[in-house]
Amino acid sequence: ALSQLGQPTTNPTSPEEATLERVPSPHQGKRYVVRFTAPEFTSLCPVTGQPDFAHIVIDYIPRQWIVESKSLKLYLTSFRNHGAFHEDCSVAIASRLVELLDPEWLRIGAYWYPRGGIPIDVFWQTGAPPEDVWIPSQDVPGYRGRG
Amino acid sequence: ALSQLGQPTTNPTSPEEATLERVPSPHQGKRYVVRFTAPEFTSLCPVTGQPDFAHIVIDYIPRQWIVESKSLKLYLTSFRNHGAFHEDCSVAIASRLVELLDPEWLRIGAYWYPRGGIPIDVFWQTGAPPEDVWIPSQDVPGYRGRG
Amino acid sequence: ALSQLGQPTTNPTSPEEATLERVPSPHQGKRYVVRFTAPEFTSLCPVTGQPDFAHIVIDYIPRQWIVESKSLKLYLTSFRNHGAFHEDCSVAIASRLVELLDPEWLRIGAYWYPRGGIPIDVFWQTGAPPEDVWIPSQDVPGYRGRG
Amino acid sequence: ALSQLGQPTTNPTSPEEATLERVPSPHQGKRYVVRFTAPEFTSLCPVTGQPDFAHIVIDYIPRQWIVESKSLKLYLTSFRNHGAFHEDCSVAIASRLVELLDPEWLRIGAYWYPRGGIPIDVFWQTGAPPEDVWIPSQDVPGYRGRG
Amino acid sequence: ALSQLGQPTTNPTSPEEATLERVPSPHQGKRYVVRFTAPEFTSLCPVTGQPDFAHIVIDYIPRQWIVESKSLKLYLTSFRNHGAFHEDCSVAIASRLVELLDPEWLRIGAYWYPRGGIPIDVFWQTGAPPEDVWIPSQDVPGYRGRG
Amino acid sequence: ALSQLGQPTTNPTSPEEATLERVPSPHQGKRYVVRFTAPEFTSLCPVTGQPDFAHIVIDYIPRQWIVESKSLKLYLTSFRNHGAFHEDCSVAIASRLVELLDPEWLRIGAYWYPRGGIPIDVFWQTGAPPEDVWIPSQDVPGYRGRG
Amino acid sequence: ALSQLGQPTTNPTSPEEATLERVPSPHQGKRYVVRFTAPEFTSLCPVTGQPDFAHIVIDYIPRQWIVESKSLKLYLTSFRNHGAFHEDCSVAIASRLVELLDPEWLRIGAYWYPRGGIPIDVFWQTGAPPEDVWIPSQDVPGYRGRG
């Protein structure tokens, strides 16, 4: 049974403490894509302790499981006081979901706010996407300066 | 004969009650795509009973049949007081149309309004699209937060 | 000789009456694409007689002929008092051009205004486009509701 | 005490049944504007029973009270199975809030989805806004057809 | 009683034949604005007989009456085979509504499609708008060429 | 009688040679605004002879006369081989129209393409606009560099 | 002397701990506006402890002092683990700056991410802005749902 959905919960204080949960995919025979868009992500710079912010988009093709969305939200919240570099953090989130869900395919796009005037985006997927599943572009606008 | 087009109708109270109707495709020898964009979709959360909203786009390549559009509208309206999870509901709509139309190919993009600050999109197609039919991108803008 | 270009003309009152004309392609050895964008298309609903509107985009690769553009304009104008369903009308326009031009390839995108809150788009092409000709996306924005 | 915030609630089945609640304004000496943007509004056409949809934006300057936002959400939800014309419904929502809050000033912009190809917007305010309070434009994009 | 709403109707063949109808304003004590956006307007050039197209936006503050929207739609449709110059036609539509409704205030913005590469817009209002009624900008994007 | 409308014409080779023509305003008692948007303007730099380009928008309130639009188009075309500085040319066009039309009010916005990386815009009006006539913003997007 | 600029600093753990600093305005005789745009703001819900996010824009006209920008950044960061309601928090930030700077005028626009599908914006200014100082619109896009 799910331990968080429909229950009062407290925010996990680190990714390790967070409990990601899964439920059976409702259309097991169908290969569909689920996209989560999480524009409220924040973590800390492991060197300076300054807050970092990112807009994160996750796409995946379930096999047996889909992620329970309240637990996903709490998991993302758990980075709030956690220090991690951009490249590392982005791929780590995806890896944790892969471990939980054993999906047919998964990708993450992490669009970080600029530091030093230069934002970093990180893009990772588990491998080439299957050709017969429809996966639209994430189409997050590129960063621009001013004007 | 069609039972709903050009007739006064009442809203079906559940998807099961709705009568989806079909008419012969007007250009049987031609493989074209029909796109419906339905920004007025709403259903209920099966757990909390709260309303959910979605912008839905359906593309298909008819074989013998095309869906009669008034009956499609009534079918989509029938989810108004029906409870279903996002992933489930999105794929169910597509499946019902596949059953009715036996199309060469069909896909659905369901772009749900955010819950917990994180919207879910669901993308499903019946299989790889045929290579010689033109299927433009749905190009629905991604969700953003504020600013 | 062309019968309409540079002449006073009257609007043809039906597609059958319209005279589509062609001239030799100016770069016969070169395979290029010509795109027409016609945002001023209107016809009638064959059932209710109510006006319908569409934004239409046509792309084609000429073989020997290109369409004379004034005659194309008059041809599109001829649907003004003509009744036709969306799917039918969109493919019919393309078919008439194919018949006239015998192009290497042709496609039409017809982006109809909403009826019952749900617009219909129709996409058709003569077949898979040749791989060594450049055909940009039509990139017409999707329909949205309000907000 | 508040009866709905932080409590399990059920959706009120009509506007009359909904309990709008208020709490004291946190900065009584300060004249500020609160804006709610509610893109998930739906009601029924009182004549045909067909669903209507609107994107609603409310601005107000509190005097003693601010509206409790969960109760506002439930109030807006209560129109789901309620029949009302566009002009009537838009002004009625504003009137109910005025009655509850006795605000210094309040306005509503209701941007309805098109019917018959022509959307209706309704704009109402309690009177001329005070000159020394800052009230930004709602700046909801106008409706466009296609193309 | 209304003669067109909820009845089968035929399209009036000229503005003179069209029957604009009115109903009592639902909030007589309240001064609100109603906006209609009609992107499907077409008429004929009185000189050449060529079709003209416009995107039309009408704002008004009712006194006793509001226009019945189906009759407005049919009225606008009645210009389909009617010849009129841009400036004339735009102001004539507004004048007819003023005559019908005796509104406190009314304006029309008519955004015509380009002829000779140069579109014409026409803006008219009955007089200075009342200062204590909220009338948002129509904010229709300006015409641009290409690029 | 008009000398150019509905006649074959040749392009005037300088502004002086161009014949701007006027016709009576169709709604003499009504004070409305006419906007022309001319994105195809080009002239020459009087120093270097290099072509300059501008997007020009003209708004005016007719008194007795409106400008005949074909003659306006030909007038604008007459700058094609004419040398003039940006500030000078922009105000000169407006002045010529004022002389012809004796309008109640007129303004011009001239949005020039960049030279040396810095575009110049010129804005002029005959005086403060009348308060009871509705004159929407021209709202031409500002220039931006890249990105 | 400034205690934070050009020094290593740690993040203050609450707004009370943060040290906002000021420096003399560089153009004391000139009345100009300074705008800060802070899209990386986050605080906690005082009831649930869940993170809240906002895009914040601050405009002010200095009298003797301008705020030192590193100290402003650290002050905004200090809300990271602080609980406050939207209306309260938005006005509190502005009030703290007013206390520090004694500006001629100041305003804040706080554009919060949606909760329950309905975002709240808060707008406050110290009073009517002076008429001879130029204060551009903040022009932050309104929230939209999907589609």
Added chain:
Amino acid sequence: ALSQLGQPTTNPTSPEEATLERVPSPHQGKRYVVRFTAPEFTSLCPVTGQPDFAHIVIDYIPRQWIVESKSLKLYLTSFRNHGAFHEDCSVAIASRLVELLDPEWLRIGAYWYPRGGIPIDVFWQTGAPPEDVWIPSQDVPGYRGRG
């Protein structure tokens, strides 16, 4: 040696008179794409003598040579008083560059301003682009009418 760069020049009066010049590609071993965007193109209609305007984008992969950009600008300027049809002119520009540069690959997109309400775009490339060179979309927005 180059005859035009860094020299005073006069505008060539026809494409034939223009001197396109080339310089060695600076990274001979590297296969890169150069894109020129020329929004200031104008020519004449060969039938009516009326000016035509286009936004032109050229992409190419140099082999030994790149085009000197001042000479390209003068070449494009040389069409100012030259008559040519849209399809013809667009392909002719590309052909002239191919002749000069002997590039590995080249394409042109010519986005013409509307005539008769219908703009024409012309797209041509020398052949299928090489698969291992990166050629981004030109992504010029489609034409739209009004609204």
Added chain:
Amino acid sequence: ALSQLGQPTTNPTSPEEATLERVPSPHQGKRYVVRFTAPEFTSLCPVTGQPDFAHIVIDYIPRQWIVESKSLKLYLTSFRNHGAFHEDCSVAIASRLVELLDPEWLRIGAYWYPRGGIPIDVFWQTGAPPEDVWIPSQDVPGYRGRG
């Protein structure tokens, strides 16, 4: 006589060295606005020596003089290796132009690229603009983060 226009020039190495030049306003009796948009501005941080960037827009109403645009460009270029704070630099540019031109009115909008994730904009004008001169909004988009 002008010392820089039409002459070879070298970049001035500091604002003090730059020679801003003026020429008589071509329409002395007419009160018009000139807008310069300079998206290529860069200076240095006076503390760290790091480059800063800004998009700058200047509007003014000439009295007797207009600024010669090549000299303006060189003046702006002269900040390239000059250290100045954002607020100071923005107002200083405007002040220098005021001194040169003695304009009826002038304003500057300086839209700086973000530092520490928070961009600063500076807005200054010489005083309230005259009421009968038309001064459009600068309408530079606000900064946003990501997403």
Added chain:
Amino acid sequence: ALSQLGQPTTNPTSPEEATLERVPSPHQGKRYVVRFTAPEFTSLCPVTGQPDFAHIVIDYIPRQWIVESKSLKLYLTSFRNHGAFHEDCSVAIASRLVELLDPEWLRIGAYWYPRGGIPIDVFWQTGAPPEDVWIPSQDVPGYRGRG
């Protein structure tokens, strides 16, 4: 050890002097893409000494190393007083990174500000990208003129 990160640094005065540094990729087994967006790039024209500006986007797939971002920033800053042609400079930046990082794949898009009204974009990649790594479009908007 890194020589620049977390240390006070001075700006290198030429690309040769700049010290690009690398650190081990945090997810060696994972093939991800890192994107840097640098809208603050400026160099000098090698012929005229005039400043050039570009918006630069770099994508790469690390093998063993990722570039340390502060050193990348300083490297890009080092072009500030360095003369180089657009095509040359763009490819040189990419080449230097390839040399440092030995990446699996790398590309650069350099979007230069217009000179002579015509901007140049340069696109280069090390070769065909691997098929099973996800590389989103850079999607930088094309240049447009005005209007």
